[in-house]
Structure formats: structure tokens, C-alpha cells
Amino acid sequence: MGDSFSDSQEYYCGDPLARVVAGSIDQPLMRFALLWFELDHSFCLTCALLQDTAAMAVAITIRELQGMGRVAGKVAIVTGAASGMGKSDAHLLAREGAVVVVTDLNESDGQAVADEIGENAVFMRLDVTDEDNWRAVIAATVEKFGALDVLVNNAGMIALGTIVDTDLESWRMINAVNSDGVFLGCKHAIPAMAESGGGSIINMSSVAAIHGQSFVAAYTASKGAVRALTKNIAMFCKEQKNGIRCNSIHPDGVKTPMVVKVATGKDTATQADIDEIGKFGNMCEPEDIANLVLFLASEESRFINGAEMLIDNASTITPPVGV
Numbered sequence: 001m002g003d004s005f006s007d008s009q010e011y012y013c014g015d016p017l018a019r020v021v022a023g024s025i026d027q028p029l030m031r032f033a034l035l036w037f038e039l040d041h042s043f044c045l046t047c048a049l050l051q052d053t054a055a056m057a058v059a060i061t062i063r064e065l066q067g068m069g070r071v072a073g074k075v076a077i078v079t080g081a082a083s084g085m086g087k088s089d090a091h092l093l094a095r096e097g098a099v100v101v102v103t104d105l106n107e108s109d110g111q112a113v114a115d116e117i118g119e120n121a122v123f124m125r126l127d128v129t130d131e132d133n134w135r136a137v138i139a140a141t142v143e144k145f146g147a148l149d150v151l152v153n154n155a156g157m158i159a160l161g162t163i164v165d166t167d168l169e170s171w172r173m174i175n176a177v178n179s180d181g182v183f184l185g186c187k188h189a190i191p192a193m194a195e196s197g198g199g200s201i202i203n204m205s206s207v208a209a210i211h212g213q214s215f216v217a218a219y220t221a222s223k224g225a226v227r228a229l230t231k232n233i234a235m236f237c238k239e240q241k242n243g244i245r246c247n248s249i250h251p252d253g254v255k256t257p258m259v260v261k262v263a264t265g266k267d268t269a270t271q272a273d274i275d276e277i278g279k280f281g282n283m284c285e286p287e288d289i290a291n292l293v294l295f296l297a298s299e300e301s302r303f304i305n306g307a308e309m310l311i312d313n314a315s316t317i318t319p320p321v322g323v
């Protein structure tokens, strides 16, 4: 096998040893399976070394049946999933085997996301500031799918305003969605998750909660509340031994409609608007956040609890230019 095989996108394997062994095997099925298992499966390696294609095919079938995704069988609620990061989270969780309850205030876009995902998703309208709404969505989720394993508290809003020019109405509105919404979601999800045998709560905060952002006082305070509440919940759940973990995510700029609204004042954002804004600054894609959400939702992060996960390309350790 030459370099073209070992370097090809289709078969690429990060393990150099696996590439060398695969390169010495003629049969395409063997090579593919060996790279796929990345030498972490001794049965697979033995089959490969014995050149036993039939046994390898059986191993692949078993693996297919066992490993249907990193969150296979989990039931997840994602808030604010009609747009931006929430939409991306919902898609990735479903692709990795979860059943996803796509929730948002925006019914048409939320339903469209659930339709795109297909049979692994349903849409339920949820205004995160409304406690009765939370009760109803969690009850409907458990009734329909039998459990609640993952809650992604992603819904949020932002408005410009320093500490001296933010009015009380704006302060209350931002904190109602970003802070009260997370409080209500956690409060009502925890008993349902405990009944399900445990779970993972993922709260969307921001770098604003770490280093402050002078131009968004209410937003910064709301995300600070999320950061602190997350640690409170992690401690509570640990004491209760209910198997629930709670972590916060702190992105810097992410290419979503929200940044267009902040930067331009527009109510809606096209993909062209997002691409234009995305040319500036330290900004990642919604999928970069979704990958972290997936990890925190999965058992791979089972010992991560009460953590604040920065996803900011070092922006919080880089002094702002000119300051």
C-alpha cells in the first residue's frame, strides 16, 4: 500500500502504527476495518494478522450494532435550538445517536430544524423564562421518550449597553432569558434526570463571565450567574449522589445570527451577513461548540463536573490590544 492509501481522507487514521500494519495487508476490507478500529480492538487486530476476512466482517457487524454513536440512546433537550449553536448542537447530538427535543420560542425555525434531523428529533415550543412551559416540556419529554439524560441550556439573548447606559427593563429582560431561564431549566430537569439514573447539564455561558465585556453589562452579569450556578449545581448533585453532572461552556465569538445582530443592529441575519462578520476577530464555527457539547453530553466526560470550559482560542489569556 502506498502513501495515497494511508493519506486518503476516506481511510485516514491518526495512529501511525495502524497505518503501517494496514499498509501490509492486501484485502480492502481488512485495511478499512483495521484503520477504523485504530488498533484498539485486539480481536480485530488478530483477524487482520491472520488475514481472516470472515471474522473481520463479523467484528464489524458487532461493532455496528454496539456503537451507534457517542450518545446513543440518550434523550436530550436543547433550548434555543432554532438557530446558531443550538441548531448545531441538536444536529450533532442526533447524529451521534441521541433523541433530541428541539426547543425554541421560534416555532417555524425550530420545527424546520427537527424536520431536517428527521426521526431522532421532535420540536416543542419552550420559552425558557416560563416555568409552566418548562414543567410541560420536561413532562412531555419523559412521557414520550421515557427519560431525560441531557439538557443543553443554550437559549440566550444579548443587548448592547454599558453599566451607565443600561436601563432596568433591558437588564431584567436579558437576565430573565440568560439567567432565570437556566435556573428554571436546571431546577426542573434535575428531578427528571435523577429519575432517569443521572445525566449531564450543559449551560451556555460566555467569555464575558470570565474577563468582563464593558459594552454588554447585563449580558456579562447574566453569564456570570450561569457560571456560578453551574458550580452550585455540580456540588449539589455530587452531594445528592444522583449521577448528574453540570458544566458551563464559555465561547468567545461564534459565527451565528447573534453576532450579526450585535454588530449591525439587524433583526435577522443571512448566511452572507454571518460570513462577513466572521472575517473579523477571534471567531469559531457553531460546530466547534457542538463538538464540546457532544463530549460533555457523552460518558467520555463522566469525571468532568462543575468545570468552566473555555472555547476561545486563548482570548481570555491574551491582554486586549491597547489596554
Ligand SMILES: NC(=O)c1ccc[n+]([C@@H]2O[C@H](COP(=O)([O-])OP(=O)(O)OC[C@H]3O[C@@H](n4cnc5c(N)ncnc54)[C@H](O)[C@@H]3O)[C@@H](O)[C@H]2O)c1
Pocket (backbone or CB within 6 Å): 079, 080, 081, 082, 083, 084, 085, 086, 103, 104, 105, 106, 126, 127, 128, 129, 154, 155, 156, 157, 158, 177, 204, 205, 206, 207, 250, 251, 252, 253, 254, 255, 256, 257, 258, 259
Ligand atoms: N454567538 C456568540 O458569539 C456567543 C458567544 C458566547 C456565548 N453565546 C451564547 O450562546 C448561546 C446561543 O447563542 P447563538 O449565538 O447561537 O444565538 P442565536 O441568536 O443564533 O440563537 C439564540 C436562540 O435562542 C432563542 N431564544 C431567545 N430567547 C428565548 C427564550 N426566551 N426562550 C427560548 N428560546 C429563546 C432564539 O429564538 C434563538 O433561536 C446564547 O446563550 C449566547 O448568549 C454566544
